Amino acid sequence: MNSSSGEGRHDDDSALTEFLASLMDYTPTIPDELVEHYLSRSGFHCPDLRLTRLVAVAAQKFISEVASDALQYVQSFQFLAFFCSIELRIMHCKARPAPPVKDKSKQPKDKRLVLTMEDLSKALHKHGVNLKHQEYFADSPLTGMDPSSREE
């Protein structure tokens, strides 16, 4: 049993070392200088470049997960909107004999995928980050109030 566990540990060790070695060949999207700057600011001190790359890869994985979740929200919303618009058109067609529908422009494929604060906040909420975005900013506290109460 000891030998088998020892072999298992050896495999795990080699897996980790191989992973760290392969990090040197891979260039993460997040630049090393940025990661080094913020790591040194937070007290992390290590001259090994492989660990910096590990942090960069971990951060990239986190951001890509958040972005893919946000993309799913955007695509599901667009599909829902497209589906609802089709239903409405069917209802209109049944109500009156309308000319042939020629709207291919409303397909969700042609619509651009835009990252908005709403989708981002929903995606981040899944990962434990609470992001609240103000819908609008007013010039003064009395903006938007009733004129009668404003006079008071």
Place this chain on the structure above:
Amino acid sequence: MRDGGRESGRNNEGRLKRNRPFGGDDFGRAVARIAVAQVCESTGFHSSHRSALDALASVLIRYICDLGKAAAFHANLSGRMESNVFDLIQGLEDLRSSQGFARASDVHRCLVNSGVVREMNESFMTAEEVPSACPFPHFPIVRFQKPMPSFAQIGETPPGEHIPDWLPAFPDPYTSTHPLPVRNERVTDLHVDETEQAWQRRKAERSLLGLQQPLACNGMAQPSPAFDGDGGKGKQVVASNPFLAPPLPYGEKEVSEIVVPNDASTGKRLSVLETFAPAIEAAKVGSLDCGVSDERMLPNKRSAVHFRLGMDRELVVVPFSSSTLGEKTGFWYLRDDEKDGKKQRAELILKEAMKNPHELAQL
């Protein structure tokens, strides 16, 4: 809570006026924004709102900082200053614990075969490599300030027994001029020349500049030379940007004298429109060159312009010399028969601008 409305309003105004609420980390944030945009693009987004990109960049920076802090904490807990891979894996597990990872419940798990690292390895194998868009320098750039040499380093004896020699030396005498001897000269000189006064003032300002320059350039490798004067440097500046050229000394350029109108003799007052008539005609002609055409159009003698005094709605011309006050107050804007369409429009604009000055202030 209700009463805090006004104060918060004032605070908001102050915050709006400040351009940088995040502090001096703008370069790091910009780099993070670029990296995040690249990741979003590789995920499949076509575009993004700027606020969303900024928020995601902040999240990225927070993530890196939190990971570094956790790893440093684990290293310090083990009695080490330098972190190693196991501290980092423990930090990753801490951050990932809210969502969960494989074998998290295993109490006797080893960090070598941690589930977090395994997940990362799997995603790393499948993901395509997207390198950073542009190379970044190592930042922040640390500049070492060269300290001012002390008396002992220069080899100078300090002027006074109360000054120890390890203190920084005094600046050179050419960087400062004492105004007292100049004043004595002026006292002896009975005829005070105005140009001489202005020259003395300029000399004092120059000496101040000369004192500030070596102090400012202390951090840089090259020592600054003595401030020789406006001549050489001014010409260089003029060649590059005429707006940054040093001001001309008095008397160097001939400027036309302002002609004070003699109301008793001529009796004609010039309006703002008539003064700017050459410019308006130039605009009509269509020549938009600032250089040559303006010089051609400007008259040699500058005539006085009458300005409106007071905040009244009616535009009342106030004559330049006080002697003719109360005699004729011509409403120049009522002379409709003399104007044509464009002049009328210009008049209207001027009128509206002068009627509502408080609106202009708000802009």
